[in-house]
Amino acid sequence: MKLYYFSVAGVLLSMGLSATELPDRQAQLPSVPKDANAQYLTPSALSTIPKGEFGDKVTKGYQLFVNSQQMRNQYVGNELNCVNCHMNAGNKANASPLWAAYMAYPAYRKKNDKVNSYQERIQGCFTYSMNGKAPESGSDVLVALSAYSYWLAMSGLMNQFNLTGDVPVLSDAELLKGGNRPEFPLPEVISAKLDQKALTMLPGRGFPKLDKPEKPYSIERGNSIYLAHCQACHGQDGQGVKMAKVSALPPLWGPQSYNWGAGMHRVNTAANFIYENMPLGKSIQLSVQDAWDVAAYINAQERPQDPRFKGKIEQTKAGFHQHDGYYGKKPQNVLLGEKAYPNFPEASQ
Template sequence: MKSSAILLLAAMGVLTTQVQAAQELPDKQAPLPSVPKNPDQTYLTPRPLSAIPEGAFGDKVRMGYQLFVNTQQLRDKYVGNELNCANCHMDAGRKANASPVWGAYFAYPAYRKKDDKVNTFQERIQGCFNYSMNGKAPAAGSPELVALSAYAYWLGMSGLMDAANLDGPVPELSDAELVKGAKREDFPLPDTLAKAMTVEQRANLPGRGYPEIPKPELAFSPERGKAVYTAHCQACHGADGQGQAMAGVYSLPPLWGPMSYNWGAGMHRVNTAAFFIYENMPFAKSIQLTNQQAWDVAAYINSHERPQDPRNKGDVKQAQEKYHNDNDYYGVEVDGKVLGTGSYPVFPKKS
């Protein structure tokens, strides 16, 4: 590889990122890892959508993009709320530190605490359909999961190729390869890239996930969070947290209640929501909140009722003990009600 390309990759942090030392099974309690933020970081830049090629492969990538930004086209088929993937994976899944799909693609197959097994990329997406979208995931190998995988792959691979000065189209892959993800020794990769980075380095691209912020000084508090919400959030998301729709289309997504993510989604955890909010909300205003405010407002939005945890077999206490031992309000009494006991249906039909 040219030395200029090595420098570019090094500048991106690709060659210098600290990576987890050993490939061991993560602790069952460990949250989904993000890559720590570094102020001097430059991030992978995917090619623009206009560079998606003509032809069958390009059509899959384009379909993945369309599904990602307008996931509502799958309403009632696979989606049971008013959200779109891009509401949480911002800038159509391209924004660093907003859990970009290019960062995710190279990190699967991976062990996942939630279902205690190794997940392929398509299985991870199925999780977001079942929980974040309060729906029912498309089957493995379905055109939707192939398309979403193709989109993530194309964004990531085009960015890595550009960083290494590799011209030409992103290599096409079969559907079976696409849905697995790229964290494996046998993943087909241009030689230059295969030599430039280890599998582990590719799996830890700067900008992956929602970066952690320090624990708050004071224990997080929904009461204080309510004041933050009123000042910084309610103009868009509404005093009742239900977002705002124009002509039936939600431009400002709901944060709790029947049309938001369910009690099994990653965002229901106060820590995960605080990380997302600190970095990405209030929308388009860069970072405005203090750590403490981000934790408090995350506690506030997540101490409201929402759709049931699909893993609940009929008993909130049981589901709480089994799945909710961390930072969250499921099974916790708030304003005289145990959250989870009055929750909304999983995958309700709109029509």
């Protein structure tokens, strides 16, 4: 993996380009068929987070994760919280849990054509899913979110192998890297049973891969499904529900939702997530066809611009959107992306 990264970097330098200037092939989030017999990690209860400096970082990471709006206008540019997609405070299997993601990085990503550390993966979430601004490398925010992710992963592994005691403390620099590296410190009883590859593919990672629909997905059918199953939480207009001027249930499109660069704007990614996790509290209620249709309806609505947009819809579409999505297309006789909302807007008062 590292050899490949450096060979790419060498090519870039010879071309006078940086990795951030490369076209994004926009690879979808990892998804594999769900295994009914899978054994998922069970991290320790939050009440067991230790006292002291390390525990304070873990607790802060949890707080930022479930209430990301406290970072609004600093790093967050919409009304979403991280927990809206990574459910049960990032702990739910098959909802892209943090414990599995942490053990999968560093990893090569087509998103920016380089090996990403865990902190770089989080920075991408702020830029795209949160329609905001990436926190600075090494910042307290990234350290805290990494510490929380690490604590979930390591406590879950320790519980699986019946190990007692506190989760080993890592330095900030080590926390930010992620767990997918040969030098990552693991208790011997765990490393003897799970090799590095197995740790990167923990059961429950990502969103389970959904079967293809029997019929081509339909925005029109998706509208009917949305009204029947989704509007109670997300509103008929898709703008979510606010309580005391605070977003309690997230907007799914429009100026306060994820932007055209977020992975969730892909119809297949959204379908995978919806089928497994929605409606909230009673998931796996929709048919496979319904999940694809409603994902198409949600993602055929305008949202904030792709942050990589440089003035031409067709150029952005060609470079970054060769997949199951509607950016730069006219699914309802309206060119999506042409009237996209701003990136990283200030919160409305």
